Amino acid sequence: MRAKTQQEWTYDVIVVGGGHAGCEAALASARMGCRTAMVALHLDNIALMPCNPAIGGVGKGQLTREVDALGGEQGRNADRAFIQIRMLNTSKGPAVQALRAQADKRLYEDWMKVAMSRTPGLELVQGEAATLDVSRETINGVTLADGRYLRCRSLVLATGTFLRAKVVIGDRSYAAGRVGELPAQHLSASLLAAGLEVERFQSATPPRIDGATIDPGRMVLQQGDTVPWSFSHWQTPSPRRQLPCYLTYTTAATHEVVSKHLHLSPLKSGSVSGKGPRYCPSIDRKVINFPDKQRHPVFVEPEGITTREMYLQGLTTSLPVFVQEMIIHATPGLERARLVRPGYAVEYDYLPPQQLTLSLQSKAVSGLFSAGQINGTSGYEEAAAQGLMAGINAALHARNEPPFVLRRDQAYIGVLIDDLVTEGVDEPYRMFTSRAEYRLLLRHDNAAERLSSLGHALGLISDEQLATVEEKQRKVAEYTELLESMMVRSGQVNAEVLEALGTPPLGGSQPAARVLRRPQISFANLVELVSGADRDRLASAPPEVIEQLEIQARYDGYIRRQMAEIRRHRATETLLIPADFDYRSVEGLTFEAKDKLARIRPDTLGQASRVSGVSPADISVLLIHLHRLLRTREEPAPGSGDQALRQAQCT
Amino acid sequence: MAAHLDRDVTPGGCSWGEDTIVAISTAMGAGAIGIVRLSGPDAVAIAESVFLAARGTSVKPDETYSLLYGHAIDPESREPVDEVLLAVMRRPRSYTREDVVEMHCHGGVAAQRAVLRLMLRSGARLAEPGEFTRRAFLNGRIDLTQAESVAAIVAAKSSGALRASVRQLDGSLSERLRMMRRDLLGLLAQIEATVDFSDEDVDELDRLALAKGLAEVQAEVLKLLRTAFLGRALEQGVRTAIIGKPNVGKSSLLNALLMRERAIVSDVPGTTRDTVEELLEIGGVPIHLVDTAGIRSGGDHVERLGVARSVKAMEQADLVLAVIDLSTAWDEAEGRLLGDLDPARSIVVGNKCDLMQGDRESLTERVRARASGGGAGPPGRRVCAVSALTGAGLDELRSQIQQVITGGEDFQLEEPVLAGERHRVLVGEAHESIGAALDGAYQGAGEELVSEDIRAAASALGRLTGEDLTPDLIDEIFSRFCVGK
Numbered sequence A: 001m002r003a004k005t006q007q008e009w010t011y012d013v014i015v016v017g018g019g020h021a022g023c024e025a026a027l028a029s030a031r032m033g034c035r036t037a038m039v040a041l042h043l044d045n046i047a048l049m050p051c052n053p054a055i056g057g058v059g060k061g062q063l064t065r066e067v068d069a070l071g072g073e074q075g076r077n078a079d080r081a082f083i084q085i086r087m088l089n090t091s092k093g094p095a096v097q098a099l100r101a102q103a104d105k106r107l108y109e110d111w112m113k114v115a116m117s118r119t120p121g122l123e124l125v126q127g128e129a130a131t132l133d134v135s136r137e138t139i140n141g142v143t144l145a146d147g148r149y150l151r152c153r154s155l156v157l158a159t160g161t162f163l164r165a166k167v168v169i170g171d172r173s174y175a176a177g178r179v180g181e182l183p184a185q186h187l188s189a190s191l192l193a194a195g196l197e198v199e200r201f202q203s204a205t206p207p208r209i210d211g212a213t214i215d216p217g218r219m220v221l222q223q224g225d226t227v228p229w230s231f232s233h234w235q236t237p238s239p240r241r242q243l244p245c246y247l248t249y250t251t252a253a254t255h256e257v258v259s260k261h262l263h264l265s266p267l268k269s270g271s272v273s274g275k276g277p278r279y280c281p282s283i284d285r286k287v288i289n290f291p292d293k294q295r296h297p298v299f300v301e302p303e304g305i306t307t308r309e310m311y312l313q314g315l316t317t318s319l320p321v322f323v324q325e326m327i328i329h330a331t332p333g334l335e336r337a338r339l340v341r342p343g344y345a346v347e348y349d350y351l352p353p354q355q356l357t358l359s360l361q362s363k364a365v366s367g368l369f370s371a372g373q374i375n376g377t378s379g380y381e382e383a384a385a386q387g388l389m390a391g392i393n394a395a396l397h398a399r400n401e402p403p404f405v406l407r408r409d410q411a412y413i414g415v416l417i418d419d420l421v422t423e424g425v426d427e428p429y430r431m432f433t434s435r436a437e438y439r440l441l442l443r444h445d446n447a448a449e450r451l452s453s454l455g456h457a458l459g460l461i462s463d464e465q466l467a468t469v470e471e472k473q474r475k476v477a478e479y480t481e482l483l484e485s486m487m488v489r490s491g492q493v494n495a496e497v498l499e500a501l502g503t504p505p506l507g508g509s510q511p512a513a514r515v516l517r518r519p520q521i522s523f524a525n526l527v528e529l530v531s532g533a534d535r536d537r538l539a540s541a542p543p544e545v546i547e548q549l550e551i552q553a554r555y556d557g558y559i560r561r562q563m564a565e566i567r568r569h570r571a572t573e574t575l576l577i578p579a580d581f582d583y584r585s586v587e588g589l590t591f592e593a594k595d596k597l598a599r600i601r602p603d604t605l606g607q608a609s610r611v612s613g614v615s616p617a618d619i620s621v622l623l624i625h626l627h628r629l630l631r632t633r634e635e636p637a638p639g640s641g642d643q644a645l646r647q648a649q650c651t
Numbered sequence B: 001m002a003a004h005l006d007r008d009v010t011p012g013g014c015s016w017g018e019d020t021i022v023a024i025s026t027a028m029g030a031g032a033i034g035i036v037r038l039s040g041p042d043a044v045a046i047a048e049s050v051f052l053a054a055r056g057t058s059v060k061p062d063e064t065y066s067l068l069y070g071h072a073i074d075p076e077s078r079e080p081v082d083e084v085l086l087a088v089m090r091r092p093r094s095y096t097r098e099d100v101v102e103m104h105c106h107g108g109v110a111a112q113r114a115v116l117r118l119m120l121r122s123g124a125r126l127a128e129p130g131e132f133t134r135r136a137f138l139n140g141r142i143d144l145t146q147a148e149s150v151a152a153i154v155a156a157k158s159s160g161a162l163r164a165s166v167r168q169l170d171g172s173l174s175e176r177l178r179m180m181r182r183d184l185l186g187l188l189a190q191i192e193a194t195v196d197f198s199d200e201d202v203d204e205l206d207r208l209a210l211a212k213g214l215a216e217v218q219a220e221v222l223k224l225l226r227t228a229f230l231g232r233a234l235e236q237g238v239r240t241a242i243i244g245k246p247n248v249g250k251s252s253l254l255n256a257l258l259m260r261e262r263a264i265v266s267d268v269p270g271t272t273r274d275t276v277e278e279l280l281e282i283g284g285v286p287i288h289l290v291d292t293a294g295i296r297s298g299g300d301h302v303e304r305l306g307v308a309r310s311v312k313a314m315e316q317a318d319l320v321l322a323v324i325d326l327s328t329a330w331d332e333a334e335g336r337l338l339g340d341l342d343p344a345r346s347i348v349v350g351n352k353c354d355l356m357q358g359d360r361e362s363l364t365e366r367v368r369a370r371a372s373g374g375g376a377g378p379p380g381r382r383v384c385a386v387s388a389l390t391g392a393g394l395d396e397l398r399s400q401i402q403q404v405i406t407g408g409e410d411f412q413l414e415e416p417v418l419a420g421e422r423h424r425v426l427v428g429e430a431h432e433s434i435g436a437a438l439d440g441a442y443q444g445a446g447e448e449l450v451s452e453d454i455r456a457a458a459s460a461l462g463r464l465t466g467e468d469l470t471p472d473l474i475d476e477i478f479s480r481f482c483v484g485k
């Protein structure tokens, strides 16, 4: 297919796409020592935020912290670029708290580009990836639309919303990756030719207005937290000047405008065919689906320091521009707001993610990985998390090393990828904490403790970084033990303190750990309840250790239950199924299970158990057959079969 | 590389089971000795926690096999439950190649079940069908040539079990379970919406409404759980002990219910020396009716032995018929006897009403007064006035027995019934978790914790109906709340 005259470059890993997924993938791969190229359509638009200028949120913020704990860039970059930051869910428990930051869009892009430029072994390439070079089900390289040929061992696709993309506003529609950007028209054909399935999704963004034309007096002011926060575990947060957001609500008048013009909505006229996300409903959808709701919130958020543009969270729509204007003007505080950029919808090709293994590698083409919106997700954090994992696995693949996979009990990243790969998607996927069955363990406060040693083993976390995490863990362990052995006395003074806190007196001396388990008692209260040397020791505990001790106390019984549950599933979770396993030959499997398993080809038995239509009885049968297979493949050493299977899978 | 799928799996994979399983491993109801078998890393510890060895012997960690005599005890009350032999087999020299402990119970089905319950409470998990065999196979205890047949057996067993549960679940029971689960999902969606969309326009959690909703589901679950007694009754029969002071007419009652002269009847107090057991059916439910020696202090050696057995029969019974003689006066011994009974599992039967004046209603009132024996017994007992001689009131007694078995509901075999230990355990788990969620909702526990308990309940029910939690939950959130920006 390639002409002799083409120029040629050779890399270990090529990343196609410079969005949030592509950037993380390229950085991880280069930082792991692989010669890496990142190809994007336009190098001025790297890590661009086409929608909401914010990073984090409940569920998403946990992903960002995990990316950071594994040596990724998103958390650090958000810290550099944010103009407002808040901790969410502070009235609820630590497991569901998360950070959300408004970022200056331009700063975010610029800082990301700085990080990329400073990374040795990483080259940025502007161009359109047009044709994949696949032979014998293996990726060899990619030809750009301008004729250049880039050779590689692994390739990560992170093309976001660009494949055969179409922008829609009202009855107007034209080919574009985003407003003002070229679409990628060629690559889909090449993917289809390589045997991949492609489907359509759709997503939309609200209009932007001129911040000088709003009336803040008619809206609720929303300030950032005064406590300094940071996403990244590796830097100390410091206070900074923050910009406010505003909250207003739609009214009956707003809804009337929408209802009157619904016939002009692309959703109705059928000019958008792909499926959109339910959690990101347009104002049109909200009015249709919840006719009884009197008002919907609209958050007015700054897009940066150097621009007056503001984002209208809650008014997503792709109705014609004149209707958008009417909707805005019907909303209190925005009566005189000047529309700057119209909202629009974009429709694009994605790769249904059941075509991937847990390492985000294509089942059809060896060495081909994909991450981000192309896998049917939406959101910067979901994109970054997959980008990081795909980058790591592309690098490992290039080095002929076995893949890196996180389990559902280790990280939200594990939940995200397992959900995608095992269950597939029928709308753009977004993370929620309710998707994680071990949510009390997967907290944003312990991301570094959970993951940084893994990041270190991959070469993405430095010795010094790991040492700080281990030091904290050591301290927490030390204090945990101390609290078990330290006794709190049941005297009169303590009884009074306890009563004031609304909890009954102690019946006899009790270990401090047990007293701390009472919901009314904080660590600071505990310090008051002991005296002398005990008090001094507790009083000298560092705040980050206190935080962990309080969380342990609060979740004690629940965490033990979740740990037991995890241990119970560990054996099935980690048992690999050979890629060539023949389900149809397994007697005792139901027809439905055979069919589904043969199609999805799960990597592990645990994954198989989550495929819908596969029953526990099917899993038992499968378990037996897998073990029999091990023993016949590797005689005679009993039990060493696990190893053999893994090798069979990985090499 | 340290960081792969195989990170925490022990190479060699010799211990397959990460947890400890338990099951009654002799056929229920058959034979006098029943074995409760544990396998897994905590088998010994769990067995020891419910075992008190005779003469200060104990399980030695270094012995591959050991056999001990002693009692199964309730670890909380330290009360003995049964006289048992404990057989300990250390890994890998056991059937499953894990630590295996067998507790040989003598006290029949009731004792085995009690021991099983204690072990479940101490951290064991109820084994799935064929799981011991499966572990034996996976741990390499069964060799290659047997592999094929084991696969077949396990497949057959579990699909057999599956078929059975499908059959059971495709009727009204599964419908009821689904409804309860759906209600729980609705409640869960409310909590989760406030958690995952807290920065949007979702109202704070209405804890009172949540508690009300939970209480409604709990009542439903409880109703179903009550049928667990009936379910077990249908499978295994109801052990029903007839107890009372000597000469009140216990043996006569047994004969009257059997409608034949099975036990010896005489006017000499202390006629029945040993327990007499007979099977009869009431409304389609098998009843093991046990006549016992009259309970009193004193008597000769043989009689004292008989009395001891009576007490034991009473403790092990699912249902107790406490007989009193209406023609004699109340005394303290009677008060003590009645005071010890569990009102939910006993009926006070006033016998010899043919010797008394008055209509049935006033006689029943008299029994009720005696049953609360000068205020000694708890109120709200089931009572019944009969004559073993004339047969008066026996129909009423039969229907009372049915009511105990069905948990006070109308007795209809077509209604869904929890049969099978797995169902009972899972519905029991759901009930317990809903209770915990209710406590949390009232006491202001964090949303994420209340949610945890509701999830546990919903997934316990889901394991019965075969439905997965998360996708349904997320659908539920979006259908109820206008969230998303």
Ligand SMILES: Cc1cc2nc3c(=O)[nH]c(=O)nc-3n(C[C@H](O)[C@H](O)[C@H](O)COP(=O)(O)OP(=O)(O)OC[C@H]3O[C@@H](n4cnc5c(N)ncnc54)[C@H](O)[C@@H]3O)c2cc1C
Binding pocket: A016, A017, A018, A019, A020, A021, A022, A039, A040, A041, A042, A045, A046, A047, A048, A049, A050, A051, A052, A127, A128, A129, A130, A158, A159, A160, A161, A162, A163, A177, A178, A184, A187, A203, A204, A205, A280, A344, A345, A346, A371, A372, A373, A374, A377, A378, A379, A380, A383, A430, B485
């Ligand atoms: C209109 C719109 C609305 C959105 N609404 C939401 C929302 O409501 N909620 C939400 O969470 N997220 C929303 N997003 C999605 C969010 O922006 C993405 O999830 C996130 O940016 C995806 O990151 P990514 O890295 O996968 O892809 P993108 O950020 O889309 O980046 C794709 C990159 O790939 C490059 N590229 C593509 N094809 C080629 C090619 N053939 N050759 C070379 N380079 C190529 C592009 O130049 C670009 O750098 C919206 C996006 C758009 C455009």
Ligand SMILES: Nc1nc2c(ncn2[C@@H]2O[C@H](COP(=O)(O)OP(=O)(O)OP(=O)(O)O)[C@@H](O)[C@H]2O)c(=O)[nH]1
Binding pocket: B244, B245, B246, B247, B248, B249, B250, B251, B252, B253, B264, B265, B266, B267, B268, B269, B270, B271, B272, B273, B292, B293, B294, B295, B351, B352, B353, B354, B355, B386, B387, B388, B389, B390
């Ligand atoms: N009138 C009358 N006599 C009864 C009735 N039931 C039992 N008797 C008599 O009471 C006496 C004792 O009856 P049993 O059935 O042997 O009493 P028991 O409770 O089994 O006695 P022990 O086995 O000795 O504890 C016998 O003479 C019976 O005939 C009854 O309903 N009415």
Ligand SMILES: [Mg+2]
Binding pocket: B250, B251, B252, B263, B264, B265, B271, B272, B292, B294
């Ligand atoms: Mg008798």
